[in-house]
Amino acid sequence: MSRVIVDPVTRIEGHLRIEAEVDGGVVKDAWSSSTMFRGIELILKGRDPRDAWAFTQRICGVCTTVHAIASIRAVENAIGSVPPPNVRLLRNLIIGAQCVQDHVVHFYHLHALDWVDIVSALSADPAKTASLAQSISDWPLSSPTYFAGVRDRVKAFVERGQLGPFANAYWGHPAYRLPPEANLMAVAHYLEALDWQREFIKLHAVLGGKNPHLQSFLVGGMSTPIDPDSQSALNAGTIAELKQLVGRARDFVVRVYLPDLLAIAGFYKDWAGHGRGVGNYLVYGEYPEDDSATPALFIPSGIIRGRDIARTETFDPGKVSEYIAHSWYDYEKGDAAALHPFDGETAPNYTGPAPPYERLDTDKKYSWLKSPRYADEPMEVGPLARMLVAYVSGQPRVKELVGGVLKALNVGPEALFSTLGRVAARGIETQLLAEKMAQWVDALAANMDAGDYRIHDTSKWEPASWPAEAMGAGFHEAPRGALAHWVKIGDGLIQNYQCVVPSTWNAGPRDARGRRGPYEEALLGTPVADAGRPLEILRTVHSFDPCMACGVHVVDATRRTLASVRVA
């Protein structure tokens, strides 16, 4: 039995440490630790709730829209602000673009190097690579000359002797299984995707002024004026620009990302048998399709327990609680307690080893993350949870896309509960959204054509229009999963603020009953061919797309129950 430590886990957002017991080439136990804390919720106390989105947005610069969206929804819910229809469309476009861009970047730039060996690509035959590429897609950049150029460029890079970010990796590891040609194709698309993400995210600059950290969010609406007769507002030119951006995104996703995913997955089908995880899935739902108080959601809400895909349960926000038994916090009632976020407490108390340290004492407290539970069970959140719930709920396009991927890989639905399943679900969701976004652009154009330029509920802008005391919650599906903010407002200022975040659900430590979090559970049984180079551990952890800055939060004591829950 040996203890394998991966710190830092790289190619993620933030600071994550994994410790694992490996015996006989297999992970027998694992611990997930977040090693950074900022305390942003504490900083929010006493501030103007209309500013909160900008503060919470800075929780994460990778998923740079998600905490802004959850925040404005929470405050709108609290004060009873009802944004006009254009706002739903603008936000759906911004949320959808975030998800599409984030998923592509995750696949190519954060996750691919766990499956793709760049060094092997150097020995690829460009003509064979072209045949491979042309056999899976009609994407035009697929000639032998093109791939020879990519190979020569990488070769020149290597021969210069400065390997930069590609130095000292696990190249040549026996777990890499792609032929050189598939590696070269993937490297070419790694570079293309780097260009693609930069161009596509201009959609955020059009609708948000800039990316990262868009700046067009407002409690009650959006700041982007709409007026077809103004050069200082969204107009027909903007609609054309959005259509072009969305069309090109769809093109790349359908003709490059999904074919690559299926081609690579075909060589790693055994990873449908690893990384199963806790088997419970939680989804709040996203993309409101109308402006009612309980809108239809394009991606439905629901819970799946025990991998039972015969049915979904309805989400009940009262069943969320958090443990701190293995987290560096104190509760008044002690470490055995699980508190609902509205009854949460904040008392950071570091009791781990003084840095520099070699090992954490994983029998005690070992993470800055808490351990969220739903109905006292650990839950996985994210693209896999969303696609499973949508699939079971009968979302028609999801059923088609999931069915298509399962058929292409020649596996059954049970293969989805795995490391490979997470990778596939992320790709499926990307295609689903890339296809959908054009409809939101069309709807925005139709509103513009009908003369509806409204972008804000000005009736609730001034704090004088708010109740003296108000509470609200904002629910959102971030790229990495279910996200919620809770806010309590008194006399126009924030009294309490809290976030329960996707990477907290997935990366949290054990709870008071000793049950592992989803990362920890998913690592059980993972093969590790070389304990000194634990590539396989990275595969499963990366399949969740960790975002650690998001995961660490602080909850504060509030004692009211939530009156209503609304996604808008």
Added chain:
Amino acid sequence: MRNQPDWLASELERRGVTRREFVRFCAAMASALALPDSAAAQIARAVRTAEKPVLVWLEFQDCAGNTESFLRASRPTAAEVILDTLSVDYHETIMAAAGHQAEANLARTVKERPGAYIAVVEGSIPTGSGGAYCTIGGRSALDIAREVCGQAMATIAIGTCASFGGIPAAGPNPTGALGVSAAVPGVKNLINLSACPANVENLTALLVHYLTFKQWPALDRYRRPLFAYGKSIHDGCERRAHYDAGQYVEEWGDAGHRAGYCLYKMGCKGPVAFQNCPHIKWNGGTNWPIGCGHPCIGCAEPNFWDTMTPFYRHLPGVPGFGAASNIDTIGLGAVAAVGAAFAAHGLIQIGKRVGDKYEPMPPAGGEGGHK
């Protein structure tokens, strides 16, 4: 192959970047650096003959927003090539290696190239709880910063968190977060590229400046390059004429808002915010916050999370700002904050421009010297 002088030129050619595009890029860089047109030729020469400088990028109490900004470098194809001319030997978010192999890369750079690499720091450095609020490989952020920045040829604090503490340092600063200059006094050639996040065009321009002139640019009293932080947002704003004409947005989505009127009354901090957003904009010049109808929040200023908030309360009348003095003022706190912001920036210039060269900037904390 290594250090081949014309590598960049051949690389540009291979990637289909024409000579004309390259010249245009150099002209754009000269413009971003506020240099005369004649400097473009000098930039072209310098960039062509540059060997790849080694850079290590450290992330502490960060959100990776500056890393994402870095990935958005979007000048025509040439900008990406300029970034290729760096050897990024350590960067947690993009590097292939993990765990002790990743840490070995950093250790090797520090050991083998003392005084010869550039350190970039993203995120603030927590000093509370014995450093336990941020550890990497079991080491505290402060410990790592002392070692890595202490031996760097220069340190670029990218973003407001690394520059001044940023959001973790906003009141009540639960973790004792500091920017690099406060956490590690005496770092040689420290340059702050504040903003939330920093605009990648300014990072590119800073590095091109170094490659071209073999020295770092003139800085303001916050150690920010004057080429990027020398003028207020207000001075360069496309809506300035509306301000001067007294035409203001009064309500979100009103006729003035749709017509692109001045956002002063909606809380715009442009008059007390110093950055070149109006000039270079964001995401390859696509747009900027004021361009999408939202006020500037002053994100490049020290302590802006405390001094510029509430974001939607408008600035009080400021002497010398014409129409502004006619707008009713709200809150003595805001008056004090604005006064402090003006006094603090002070337009005091460290390092003087001499022809196309700058005099050396003084070291931070009275140690080291210019190289």
